[in-house]
Amino acid sequence: MLVLGLETSCDETGAAVVHADGTVLSDVVQSQVKVHAPYGGVVPELASRDHLKNVRPVVLEALTRAKVSLADVAGIAVTCRPGLTGALLVGVQAARGLAWSRDLPLVGVDHLVGHLLSVFLRFPDVAGPPAPAYPFVALLASGGHTALYRVDGPELSRIRELGATRDDAAGEAFDKVAKLIGLGYPGGPVIDRLAKEGNPEAIDLIWPMRRKGSLEFSFSGLKTDVMRWVEKNGLPGDDQTLRDLCAAFQRRVVDTLVGKAVDAATREGVTSLVLAGGVAANRELRERAKARCEAHGLTLVVPPFRACTDNAAMIGYAGSHRLAAGENDAGALETSPNTALARVTRKGRGLRN
Numbered sequence: 001m002l003v004l005g006l007e008t009s010c011d012e013t014g015a016a017v018v019h020a021d022g023t024v025l026s027d028v029v030q031s032q033v034k035v036h037a038p039y040g041g042v043v044p045e046l047a048s049r050d051h052l053k054n055v056r057p058v059v060l061e062a063l064t065r066a067k068v069s070l071a072d073v074a075g076i077a078v079t080c081r082p083g084l085t086g087a088l089l090v091g092v093q094a095a096r097g098l099a100w101s102r103d104l105p106l107v108g109v110d111h112l113v114g115h116l117l118s119v120f121l122r123f124p125d126v127a128g129p130p131a132p133a134y135p136f137v138a139l140l141a142s143g144g145h146t147a148l149y150r151v152d153g154p155e156l157s158r159i160r161e162l163g164a165t166r167d168d169a170a171g172e173a174f175d176k177v178a179k180l181i182g183l184g185y186p187g188g189p190v191i192d193r194l195a196k197e198g199n200p201e202a203i204d205l206i207w208p209m210r211r212k213g214s215l216e217f218s219f220s221g222l223k224t225d226v227m228r229w230v231e232k233n234g235l236p237g238d239d240q241t242l243r244d245l246c247a248a249f250q251r252r253v254v255d256t257l258v259g260k261a262v263d264a265a266t267r268e269g270v271t272s273l274v275l276a277g278g279v280a281a282n283r284e285l286r287e288r289a290k291a292r293c294e295a296h297g298l299t300l301v302v303p304p305f306r307a308c309t310d311n312a313a314m315i316g317y318a319g320s321h322r323l324a325a326g327e328n329d330a331g332a333l334e335t336s337p338n339t340a341l342a343r344v345t346r347k348g349r350g351l352r353n
């Protein structure tokens with residue numbers, strides 16, 4: 001069964017053709033990084049307009065690269081939540097039009113479920129890790145979300161949040177700190193590169209949410225601490241201090257993510273820990289997670305980089321389960337800025353009962 005996936009929730013226009021077994025026939029991603037870079041973050045209205053311009057050519061390219069036509073696909077899956085409303089609407093309306101014109105079933109997919117299942121994608125040109133068996137614990141760390149989940153199956157009802165960030169997402173912290181110290185957008189890859197040559201012990205920053213036993217995160221205090229350091233010491237130039245600051249910041253983010261992810265996997269009694277989302281591309285995160293997992297008898301599964309960042313293949317794959325079950329959202333498909341996954345962590349202070 002082939003599925004056409006569409007993704008327009010944030011700053012990537014994506015279309016992909018995937019098989020229900022996870023094989024990716026094509027995966028086209030048109031990034032908007034250049035559109036938003038001058039502003040140091042995603043500008044929603046510019047995102048919608050760029051999706052509108054690119055959605056048609058991106059879909060056509062995905063079909064062409066997969067050497068199929070709409071007549072060959074069994075259904076369409078589109079990200080309908082969470083995300084920027086204007087951006088989501090572009091993908092949803094495009095998918096609606098395509099489904100209606102070909103009388104194809106159409107299902108809405110929660111973007112976070114897509115990320116959590118991205119580990120099952122198989123790219124013909126990239127050797128990926130063996131897929132984990134259910135249940136597993138996944139750390140999803142991206143620009144918009146940071147949370148730990150227990151995943152018992154591919155359906156929404158079988159995915160449970162164990163803890164999430166109370167404020168900034170991990171990728172958002174990378175982006176904000178990079179902007180603060182003049183490194184541009186997106187911040188993750190450049191901090192990753194500079195941190196490699198820095199000493200994480202050279203600068204003393206706070207450790208975020210160290211409370212033992214808590215699976216919640218908070219990165220805004222760390223970001224403020226970097227801001228305070230800059231106020232006191234001035235902006236570091238292109239020197240060793242800049243590398244040390246990046247290393248100190250990254251070590252705190254990485255060790256917090258890894259520590260809580262390993263705690264969650266151990267507590268849930270699963271054998272595999274999965275990393276997903278753009279921050280999973282971070283080299284120190286991958287290295288330290290691998291070492292901690294080995295020490296705790298856990299198997300670490302990290303999807304290839306292109307599966308970690310936003311793409312439509314993960315949306316197509318996540319939607320294939322709903323399509324295979326005969327589901328069809330057709331006329332009832334709506335967008336939402338929020339995930340459909342139940343949240344246990346409240347934004348701001350205090351636990352949700």
Ligand code: KG4
Binds near residue numbers: 143188192283
């Ligand atoms: O998953 P993604 O492509 O989009 C969202 O759904 O947000 O993640 C993008 C985020 C950005 O915040 C970016 O700075 C971060 O992932 N990122 C990284 C690295 N590569 C991308 N963060 C740390 N280290 C990296 N190597």
Ligand code: ZN
Binds near residue numbers: 115142309310
């Ligand atoms: Zn994402």
